[in-house]
Amino acid sequence: MLKKSAKATKQRIVLYGDSTLRKICEPVTEITPDLRAFIEEMFKILKRAKGLGLSAPQVGRNQRFFILDLSSNSLEYDQMVLINPEIVSVSGEQCCEEGCLSFPGLYLEITRPNKVTCRYTDLDGNKMSVSAEGLMARAILHENDHLDGKLFIDYINSADRELIAGKLKKIKVS
Ligand code: NI
Numbered sequence: 001m002l003k004k005s006a007k008a009t010k011q012r013i014v015l016y017g018d019s020t021l022r023k024i025c026e027p028v029t030e031i032t033p034d035l036r037a038f039i040e041e042m043f044k045i046l047k048r049a050k051g052l053g054l055s056a057p058q059v060g061r062n063q064r065f066f067i068l069d070l071s072s073n074s075l076e077y078d079q080m081v082l083i084n085p086e087i088v089s090v091s092g093e094q095c096c097e098e099g100c101l102s103f104p105g106l107y108l109e110i111t112r113p114n115k116v117t118c119r120y121t122d123l124d125g126n127k128m129s130v131s132a133e134g135l136m137a138r139a140i141l142h143e144n145d146h147l148d149g150k151l152f153i154d155y156i157n158s159a160d161r162e163l164i165a166g167k168l169k170k171i172k173v174s
Helices: 033-049 134-147 158-163 165-171
Strands: 053-055 065-069 079-091 094-098 108-112 115-121 127-133
Touching (some): 079 134, 094 134, 108 134, 127 134
Antiparallel strands (some): 094 108
8 A cells, every 4th residue: 555655745835036947858758657656646636726737847846747637627537647749830819818827816828839749658658649729728737838847927028017017026926
C-alpha cells in the first residue's frame, strides 16, 4: 500500500515574483508513485482555486508537466495530465481575457493561436497527441509556456505593462 507522504500534500501556488516561475523546467524521466501523488494533489488545488490549468512550476516543481481541468466548461476533454508536452503546430488567432493562478485578480486580453496540436506523454506512459481549439488551445499554450518560464504578462506591450504595474507590485512576493 502506498502511504501518502507529507511532502506530496504540502503544495501551494507560487505567486508572481518567485524565481521558480522563470526557470526552464526539466523533462520528466520516470512516472513514479511520488509523481502520481503529486499530480493528484495538484488537481485538488486546481479545483479549489477554480482554475482551468496548473503547471508543475506553479506548485514549486521544476518539471515539464501540467494538468488541465475543463470539466466546468463541459468540453470534450475534462481532466488531463500532459507530461513532457511538445507543441507540434499552431494556427489561427484568438484574443480573449486570460488569467493565471500565479497572478490572483489579474486578467488580460491576450492574443494566441486558435488551434494547437500537442504531443505529450500521459500518466500511464503512453505517447499521445491532442488537437484543440479555442479555450482548450489557449489553456494548453498558457500552461506549456510556464514550463519554459514564460508568463502571460510577457505578451503585453510596455504601455499596457505600465498600466498594470500597480497590480503586479501587489501580487509580487518579496
Ligand atoms: Ni498560469
